[in-house]
Amino acid sequence: MICLYACNPRPYPRRRPVAAAVALLACSIPAAAPVLAQMNVVATTPNLADIVKQIGGDLVSVQSVMRGPEDIHNVSPRPSHMMKLKKAQLFVHSGLDTELWAPLLVKGARNPKLLYGRPGNVDVSRGIILKEVPTRGGLTRALGDIHAYGNVHYTLDPLNGVTIARSITDAFKDADPANADAYEARCRAYSTRLRDLSAELIGNMKPYAGTPVVTYHRSWPYFLDRFGLECVGEVEPKPGIAPGPQHLQECIERMNSQGARVVIVETYNNKSNAEFVAARANGKAVVLAMEVNAIPGVDTYEELFRFNLARLLEAFQALGLETSARQGTTPTSGG
């Protein structure tokens, strides 16, 4: 591919098929042919696919296996995904034990470039500081859908997005060194945008800092920590396990005693169940997007945070949960 660019230094050779063909002939390296087209990338989730798009721009074409609203742990890949993966140069995934269906997909695609450990296999969990890492010895399947390495929903912190963008950029630069500068520049601009977005949204949430909330599944620690909210319980007693009446009672009591009035629910969990719990604490259930495309209107990774924060602020305002107002009634809850 270096040879190709020596012959044809234009930034987008695919738009000039004739020149590109001449360049190819001149170089006479047919193996370089795929570089003429965009780099094919398959990402496991829409969040990762959007970050890939932001870094790769016109130079890559990306497809996500997961559609958005479903549970990241339970995606059913279709035959078309395997075909896409067969032709892909890079496979971008969350690593750890997030997408338990991904290894099977990679195996089925029989694309040696994408096998685990090869450069075409991009695990974006590298460099992420994980939360809720289990202590040694205390880990069993009886604890529910628990994760051996820690909580895997790390894309829900926009600053982790910066780390993910870096991993993806490094992989792009290795796979397509000719465009390394373009990737690097985009990565820097995007990281700045994510940092600014994060600061802006933290500012928006300031009046509600420390507001206690309950979540349906244990999906939100990265998100809540970043925006200064506090999780006081989950509707599920253990991740992925349906609650019994005692647990539900405790959860409702804790909401009432700690002044938590919002239940955050994922798009794939039962909203009516969340509303049932919220109603008993005189509050509201709020459906938030965990992925791009999970809810109509959430089209990019940046949009996801804007959308989620707007939904939460709306609910907090409607319930009159401003920290100053709340401190009058419950002085114990920290601001």
Place this chain on the structure above:
Amino acid sequence: MVDLLAAPFVACLILTGIHCYLGIHVVMREVIFVDLALAQIAALGAAAGTLLGFDPHSHGAYVFALAFTIAGAAVFSVGRFRDRRVPQEAVIGIVYAVSSAFAILLLSKIAIGREEIEHMLVGRLLFIGWPEVAGTAVIYAVVAVVHVLLRRKFFAISESPEAAWRGGLDVRFWDFVFYATFGVVVTSSVQMAGVLLVFSFLVVPAVCAMMFCSRVAQRLIVGWAFGVLASTVGLLASAAWDLPTGASVVATFGVVFAACAGVYGLRELLRARSPAT
């Protein structure tokens, strides 16, 4: 806790009320799995509605579910052959499998299909609120009135379809009415309690009662008693050990059935011996 379990308990009572009665019909007709097939058709209807843009739990999706169920009732009434060359159970099995497959195909077009199928299986008994209980009670009451008015025809067909044919009854038409009302009940109850629990409510009290009684009124009273017993014990067990509520009621139904079968078997054994002694 009492506050939390009151609505599910009342829901269990009204589920017992109608399903024990329908269960007696279903067991007599030997169409045990008809409720699974109708529930699956209702789910297919809801899936079709969802695909057309209605929220899975909206009234729009419910109307779709009902329309599909009534179409299913038509299939079951036509699928009863007088000469029994093809048993009705076969038609029910085919409808179940094919409508499940179509539901999967339709739901594969939307991302959360898998979760929806799972929610339908498990139900949400613990999260039932009073408005839902009241709405379901109204629907059941309407169906119950229809069945009280038409009880002679329905029981004549359940007891002996051949005799009913010969007696000049339009068996196909009354079967359609029976399965359509049955489908209305199943569509509502599956949304509330899930497929597993509805199946238990339908079959276990009816079968237990049929072991010990032969007259319809007796069967109904005994079946209701078993249903109330299993619901109460199941909910208490769920409360005491903090177990998922629907599944503990189903498990309790299993225990009640095993106990009844044991008593029945023992009685038969004694009865078989008594002439010899």
